[in-house]
Amino acid sequence: MSQPEPQPESDYSLSALLRPASLLRLGAIGVVVAAVAGSFAWAAGWLSPGRLDQKRIINGFEAVNGPHPGFRRNHAKGVCLTGWFDSNGAGTRLSHAMVFRTGRVPVFGRFALAGGMPRLPDGPAVVRSMALDFSLPDGETWRTGMNDIPVFPVKDAQGFYDQLAAGVPDPKTGKPDPAAMKAFLAAHPEAAAAIARIKAEPMSSGFADAAYNSLNAFRFISAAGTATPVRWSMVPVDGFAPAAKVQGSNGLFEALAARLRHGPAQWHLIVTIGQPGDPTNDAALPWPKDREQVDAGTLTVSALQSEADGNCRDINFDPLVLPAGIKPSDDPLLSARSAAYAVSFTRRAREPKSPSAVQLGAPS
């Protein structure tokens, strides 16, 4: 059996397979198949287990906040909102997105407190957020999640994760180690600067008089194909009142519900136009105050619903759900947010639900 014989074309027997020449070829085939499987494992990231990915970020939230099945891993405490957006047409010169054509589109969304604790007591200094879904007439959707701070504390996912990790409670004291936060700030001077900016900006008294900012930059694409770097904000029509002591653990949400009983609350969609050199890839840096702004229309929030009753709970306000005419910028936070929100969304979808902290009685 030392001489590899020319094999008859249709010899499928086991003894034919066990000839040395066949074994050699079988081995080669095994190598090819293993190489393909190995590249798949590499593409999956299984060969680099230390790498920061979306699952680790969400695990980070769970380590800091503990398990809260069914709730968002961040911005966990919130209520649903419904209303509409009246576009005044001014945005069409920057973006051909249908949402900017003169007219009204229905909107739903969510007001929330930042942080992964679904029963966090309302406080004057807690970051508030507004997430929106614009349902456009041709079936397109625009989603955006905005915070009431002037800049984001970090500029990339690694910074976000490091900040999160610094907040993990020490098993001995049950509290985050202050030295860890100090070390984080020392390692991320850009975060220290951003946090100083955030602290310098006065917070408003509630949800209705807060301005909510996209923080991340995007690109508006005009009908002619011109791309303009932008950031946007929802600027309240209600006059600003400075933050004060909050009554009760749901005081901010109850005040918002009470405010809406007097009539809808409104915000202007203010689009800020970036100039060459303005950072589009760093949400921790502000743009100069004198940048041109376009008022693209008015958001009206007419009603609130508890999460279980409204239609915002089982939605992922992924910031990259964009209509034609709006594109992501080169800000690395955008893709990272999209990835992390998908993991948070998928995990909570599979978990049992329990009632949210904020329960609104009779529909407002």
Added chain:
Amino acid sequence: MSRPFAPLSRLLHWTMAVLIVAMLFIGIAMVSSLSDYHRLVAIHKPLGIAILVLVAIRLVNRLFNPPPPLPNGMPGLLRFAAHASHWLLYGLMFALPLVGWGMLSAAGYPIVLLGAWHLPPILPHSDALYAALRPLHTVLAFALFATFLAHLGAALMHALVFRDGVFRSMAKF
């Protein structure tokens, strides 16, 4: 020597082979990528739907251009494995994109293919449905990858070990 596959069958086979392997790699890479997640998902969706369209065309083509018979000498067990794995591949090529489309529908996402071009939902918005379909997409993707590996190994066996013309009947350019 069996007759080769029809030219259209070969074109569909190799086009889809490239697309499906690319989809498996894009899919598995995107779910652990922060910086490329969005770029990859934006390719994954239209490419997956393209595969759904192609597999439908391919099934119709199969009626008009039936595959050549397997060699006479091939034992029953191998013939069964060949046929079963081919139908499994067809099933998965339909199921994966349909589950992908369905799970995004159930999640309440718009199913954007390119620019303003999007597909309608094929399922109602339901957390419970999404919770069931999202892991199913993963399981089916791993099943497709495993079946693809077996298919690759078997094809190479035909080419290098059995040398019975089966490989040539598809790999004729």
